Amino acid sequence: MNDVARAAGVSLKTVSNVLNDYEFIRPATKQKVLDAIAELGYEANLTARSLRSGKTRMLGLVLSDLSIPYYAELASRLMTVAGGRGYRVLVEQSGATAAHELSALQGPFRQLTDGLLFTPLALDAGTIAAHRGTKPVVMLGEHIADPRFDLVTMKNAEAAAAITAHLLAGGRRRIAVLGAAAGDTADSPGLRLTGYRAALEAAGVEFDPALVVQCDWRRDAGASAVAGLLDSGIRFDAVFGLNDTVALGAMHELLIRGLKLPDDVAVAGFDDIDEARFASPALTTVSPGMEEIAERSIQLLIDRIEGAETAAEGLHVEAGFELKVRDSAP
Amino acid sequence: MNDVARAAGVSLKTVSNVLNDYEFIRPATKQKVLDAIAELGYEANLTARSLRSGKTRMLGLVLSDLSIPYYAELASRLMTVAGGRGYRVLVEQSGATAAHELSALQGPFRQLTDGLLFTPLALDAGTIAAHRGTKPVVMLGEHIADPRFDLVTMKNAEAAAAITAHLLAGGRRRIAVLGAAAGDTADSPGLRLTGYRAALEAAGVEFDPALVVQCDWRRDAGASAVAGLLDSGIRFDAVFGLNDTVALGAMHELLIRGLKLPDDVAVAGFDDIDEARFASPALTTVSPGMEEIAERSIQLLIDRIEGAETAAEGLHVEAGFELKVRDSAP
DNA sequence: CAGCCATTCTATAACGTTGCATATCGCGCG
DNA sequence: CGCGCGATATGCAACGTTATAGAATGGCTG
Numbered sequence: 001m002n003d004v005a006r007a008a009g010v011s012l013k014t015v016s017n018v019l020n021d022y023e024f025i026r027p028a029t030k031q032k033v034l035d036a037i038a039e040l041g042y043e044a045n046l047t048a049r050s051l052r053s054g055k056t057r058m059l060g061l062v063l064s065d066l067s068i069p070y071y072a073e074l075a076s077r078l079m080t081v082a083g084g085r086g087y088r089v090l091v092e093q094s095g096a097t098a099a100h101e102l103s104a105l106q107g108p109f110r111q112l113t114d115g116l117l118f119t120p121l122a123l124d125a126g127t128i129a130a131h132r133g134t135k136p137v138v139m140l141g142e143h144i145a146d147p148r149f150d151l152v153t154m155k156n157a158e159a160a161a162a163i164t165a166h167l168l169a170g171g172r173r174r175i176a177v178l179g180a181a182a183g184d185t186a187d188s189p190g191l192r193l194t195g196y197r198a199a200l201e202a203a204g205v206e207f208d209p210a211l212v213v214q215c216d217w218r219r220d221a222g223a224s225a226v227a228g229l230l231d232s233g234i235r236f237d238a239v240f241g242l243n244d245t246v247a248l249g250a251m252h253e254l255l256i257r258g259l260k261l262p263d264d265v266a267v268a269g270f271d272d273i274d275e276a277r278f279a280s281p282a283l284t285t286v287s288p289g290m291e292e293i294a295e296r297s298i299q300l301l302i303d304r305i306e307g308a309e310t311a312a313e314g315l316h317v318e319a320g321f322e323l324k325v326r327d328s329a330p
Numbered sequence: 331m332n333d334v335a336r337a338a339g340v341s342l343k344t345v346s347n348v349l350n351d352y353e354f355i356r357p358a359t360k361q362k363v364l365d366a367i368a369e370l371g372y373e374a375n376l377t378a379r380s381l382r383s384g385k386t387r388m389l390g391l392v393l394s395d396l397s398i399p400y401y402a403e404l405a406s407r408l409m410t411v412a413g414g415r416g417y418r419v420l421v422e423q424s425g426a427t428a429a430h431e432l433s434a435l436q437g438p439f440r441q442l443t444d445g446l447l448f449t450p451l452a453l454d455a456g457t458i459a460a461h462r463g464t465k466p467v468v469m470l471g472e473h474i475a476d477p478r479f480d481l482v483t484m485k486n487a488e489a490a491a492a493i494t495a496h497l498l499a500g501g502r503r504r505i506a507v508l509g510a511a512a513g514d515t516a517d518s519p520g521l522r523l524t525g526y527r528a529a530l531e532a533a534g535v536e537f538d539p540a541l542v543v544q545c546d547w548r549r550d551a552g553a554s555a556v557a558g559l560l561d562s563g564i565r566f567d568a569v570f571g572l573n574d575t576v577a578l579g580a581m582h583e584l585l586i587r588g589l590k591l592p593d594d595v596a597v598a599g600f601d602d603i604d605e606a607r608f609a610s611p612a613l614t615t616v617s618p619g620m621e622e623i624a625e626r627s628i629q630l631l632i633d634r635i636e637g638a639e640t641a642a643e644g645l646h647v648e649a650g651f652e653l654k655v656r657d658s659a660p
Numbered sequence: 661c662a663g664c665c666a667t668t669c670t671a672t673a674a675c676g677t678t679g680c681a682t683a684t685c686g687c688g689c690g
Numbered sequence: 691c692g693c694g695c696g697a698t699a700t701g702c703a704a705c706g707t708t709a710t711a712g713a714a715t716g717g718c719t720g
Contacts, residue, residue, distance in 0.1 A: 001676065011700045016678060024698050046441050047386070048676035050377045051705050065406060067604070072402035076395060079423055088442075090420055093409055111376050112418075219608035252610040274397070275605065278549035280582040331706065341670045346708060354667050378706035381675050663719085670713070675706105683700070689693090 001042065008036035019044055058088045059301060060113035062104040063140075064096035064121055069245065069273045071119075074140075077294040078117065085302055087114075098122035106131045115301045120144055136304035138297050142188045149314040150304065152297040154288035156188055159321035160195030161202075163268050163286045164240060167329055168203045172238035172266055175200075178225045178250055179217055179242030182209035192242045192270060210234055215246065222249025230257060237265060238329065244269035244276045244285055251279065251328065266329035272322075281327035289319030331374070337366035349374055388418045389631060390443035392434040393470075394426040394451055399575070399603045401449075404470075407624035408447065415632055417444075428452035436461045445635045447627055450474055466634035468627050472518045479644040480634065482627040484618035486518055489651040490525030491532075493598050493616045494570060497659055498533045502568035502596055505530075508555045508580055509547055509572030512539035522572050522600060540564055545576065552579025560587060567595060568659065574599035574606045574615055581609065581658065596659035602652075611657035619649030 005012045010033060017025055018033040036042075050056045059082055063071045079089045092109050094100040101123045103109070110116065115136040120128060125146040128137075139151040167175050177196055184190035193212065200207050213229060215221035222241055226249075229236060239254070241247025247269030251261065259265055261281050269276055272287035296317045335342045340363060347355055348363040366372075380386045389412055393401045409419045422439050424430040431453045433439070440446065445466040450458060455476040458467075469481040497505050507526055510519035523542065530537050543559060545551035552571055556579075559566060569584070571577025577599030581591065589595055591611050599606055602617035626647045 012676095013678080013700055013702095014698090017699080020678080022698095024696085026698065029699080043438065043441065045381075045676050046438055047377060047380045048705090049678075051375075051381050051675085051707085052677045052679080054705080056377070066396075066409065067399075067403040067406040069397075069399065069402070072399070073397040075421075076397040076423065079396065079421070088420065088439075090418065091405075091409070093406065108373065108376055109418075111373070219604070223608065249608055252608050255610045274549070278553065278579055278582055280585045280610070342706095343670055343672095343708080344668090347669080350708080352668095354669085356668065359668080375706050378675090379708075381677085382706080382708045384675080661720100665718085666716095668713100668715075670711100672710090672712105674709080677705090679702105679704085681700100681702090683698100685696105685698080687695090687697105689695105690691105 001044070003040055004033065004036045004042045007040060008032045055114050055305075056112055057086060058090050058113045059298070060104070060109060060116040060118075061089050061091045062094055062101065062109075062116065063091070063119045064094050066091060066093055069275065070243070070271055073273065074290060074294065077290060078298060081294045081298045085298060087298075087302065089117075094119075094121070096121040098127075102127070102131060105137075106133060110135065115305045117297055117301060125149070136301055138301045138304070140293070140297060142186075142191055145186075145316075147314050150300055150316075151314060152293055152300060152317045152319070154293065155318050155321050156191035156288075157195035157198065159286040159288060159323075160192035160240075160242075160270065161199040162195075162321070162323055163270070163284070164196045164199035165203070166284070166323060166325065167238045167240065167266055167268060168199060168205065170238075170266060170329060173205055174208070174211060174236045175238040175240050176211045176213065176226070176229055176234075176236040177240050177242065178213050178222055179215055179246045180212060181214040182212040189242055196240060211236060217243045217246050219245050219249035219252070222246035223253040224249075226250040226253045227257075239265055239267045241267070241269045244271040244273045244283060247283055247285070247328075248275065248279055251281075251283065262327065262329050268329045272324050276324070277326070279328070284326045284329035285324050287322045287324055289321055292319035331372065333370055334363065334366045334372050337370060338362045385444050385635075386442055387416060388420050388443045389628070390434070390439060390446040390448075391419050391421045392424055392431065392439075392446065393421070393449045394424050396421060396423055399605065400573070400601050403603065404620060404624065407620060408628060411624050411628045415628060417628075417632065419447075424449075424451070426451040428457075432457070432461060435467075436463060440465065445631045447631060455479070466631055468631045468634070470623070470627060472516075472521055475516075475646075477644050480630055480646075481644060482623055482630065482647045482649070484623065485648050485651050486521035486618075487525035487528065489616045489618060489653075490522035490570075490572075490600065491529040492525075492651070492653055493600070493614070494526045494529035495533070496614070496653060496655065497568045497570065497596055497598060498529060498535065500568075500596060500659060503535055504538070504541060504566040505568040505570055506541045506543065506556070506559055506564075506566040507570050507572065508543050508552055509545055509576045510542060511544040512542040519572055526570060541566060547573045547576050549575050549579035549582070552576035553583040554579075556580040556583045557587075569595055569597045571597070571599045574601045574603045574613060577613055577615070577658075578605065578609055581611075581613065592657065592659050598659045602654050606654070607656070609658070614656045614659035615654050617652045617654055619651055622649035 005015045082089050092104045119140045120143050125144050139149045180189035180193040184193050213225040215225040239250050251267045269283050269285040272285045276283035276285045335345045412419050422434045449470045450473045455474050469479045510523040514520035543555040545555040569580050581597045599613050599615040602615045606613035606615045
């Protein structure tokens with residue numbers, strides 16, 4: 001920067017002012033500085049800028065595992081949106097363990113970022129509140145729904161109700177649910193199950209806990225879950241996987257067992273990952289507005305960072321959803 | 331750090347020395363400092379450290395799109411491996427465009443990292459060499475194979491030959507290839523096609539260019555490609571998708587058309603993404619040693635960064651592969 | 661017992677930027 | 691004509707750390 005100042009015949013501070021779009025600079029001066037910068041190929045040192053300004057222009061993103069398709073897509077979009085606002089995204093994988101989540105919340109990772117997009121899975125609201133520090137945090141997902149925190153999430157219950165209603169409208173009456181325990185009411189599984197139950201009730205169909213199978217949200221777990229149902233002789237004419245991955249695993253198992261989809265069993269999922277569209281048969285699912293989630297969460301976080309006028313209390317944003325009717329449950 | 335020094339009754343520099351594992355410190359002194367650090371909850375300021383030392387302890391990872399499953403899995407592993415060595419990974423998406431790749435190579439992104447893991451798709455070796463800068467760069471993938479660069483890649487040709495040989499051993503003679511042009515010899519498509527041709531030749535089966543279909547490495551492209559083959563009446567008894575995604579798209583289309591897999595057509599892929607295992611039927615593919623790629627590339631890059639004794643010339647590493655025989659091509 | 665070296669600790673000066681306060685200039689107004 | 695004020699440019703200090711050089715201590719050697 002010294003060299004630029006000398007080349008442009010101005011002071012160090014003037015160069016800095018040009019770079020920071022300071023208001024009161026004569027166009028001629030500004031041009032001289034810009035020319036010198038171009039000629040010397042100067043690039044501002046971001047580390048020094050960070051040290052002095054206390055800002056890194058990086059956003060932290062904490063999620064359990066980047067290789068999970070939903071998170072990979074979300075991360076990709078968040079990076080694109082953040083990039084458009086002049087921020088980078090630094091990703092940290094927590095493995096959904098409390099220890100890692102805590103260290104992401106207060107460790108060195110935090111120092112490197114101006115704000116955090118946090119998908120807590122293990123920590124509870126109290127612990128997070130105690131260790132959130134002073135920089136802004138925006139929660140993603142459903143694990144935390146606490147007025148103290150900003151939260152961007154999806155309409156889990158409404159979307160699950162909509163897709164259940166769609167299955168019911170198609171004449172299905174015994175809809176197996178994979179990925180929640182019958183008593184769940186909180187977090188993604190519980191909220192989606194609640195939506196399912198609401199739709200059943202609205203249609204006057206009785207809820208049967210035997211149709212609810214708890215399993216991890218992974219392909220193989222979905223396959224095993226549906227295998228368990230088949231083996232135990234429980235009747236069902238539809239499967240609602242609480243995410244697409246589980247639904248796809250279930251579909252795989254149903255096909256292997258020689259069942260016809262959707263005639264024998266209709267299958268529906270949740271998330272609308274890219275894969276759902278190209279599955280065979282294509283998976284009926286619900287798109288939870290990931291684009292909107294990405295945009296609103298980045299927007300909210302940056303507003304907090306840059307001190308925009310926003311509510312003092314935690315803001316709760318719910319993105320819209322869209323039913324995607326495909327061949328697995330027409 | 332000042333507070334710690336005062337609390338421990340030592341100089342600022344001694345605290346710094348303790349943090350940097352300086353050799354000549356009396357255990358008692360070290361303990362006093364550590365106690366003070368613990369008591370005050372002090373954490374070193376990483377930005378200041380970076381400014382002074384010129385190191386950020388971050389590695390850059392440039393890839394086209396994080397939402398592509400292969401890259402998502404690779405990124406996830408790289409982050410884990412790097413974390414174990416005390417580095418973080420900062421991801422930059424290039425969209426496979428030359429402009430973005432170039433800006434990742436020389437723009438501010440570069441400043442933030444001590445070294446680069448670079449998956450070039452658009453830039454050529456000459457351009458990269460001209461703009462590589464002074465910090466270490468390790469290439470990933472096949473686009474660049476130039477002695478000037480360090481490169482970590484997979485045995486594309488050998489693995490493709492092995493899986494082709496497997497199809498041939500199963501009695502298949504007309505194996506369609508999706509994802510390359512008949513004349514390709516370079517990059518992932520070309521290398522894999524070369525392996526395919528080598529296996530045909532070794533088995534005395536004639537190469538038919540009509541069986542080679544160029545398409546993007548995406549699901550829908552794979553589906554369209556195989557649809558084109560079917561519609562044009564070209565006979566084939568097997569499909570080799572040059573990556574899993576293409577193969578899965580093809581499989582989808584074949585199933586929709588009422589073909590029996592693997593009886594009518596065997597299908598094989600390349601990459602062994604998680605999805606391949608749970609497809610229906612499960613996809614025969616080749617696992618290109620991603621774990622090894624992650625470990626060797628991080629190792630190599632960190633060695634270069636920390637100035638370990640390594641070859642002056644570019645080092646080329648090829649990870650091993652493993653055939654995964656599943657139901658789509660038993 | 662002086663001299664030397666290994667060990668242990670410290671003072672000072674950077675790293676490259678921006679916040680704050682201030683200097684300078686020219687113009688309109690009383 | 692002088693004062694005040696907006697516009698423009700600048701100087702200095704500080705952000706929190708580490709590199710460099712050197713000071714202090716003590717033990718060993720000749």
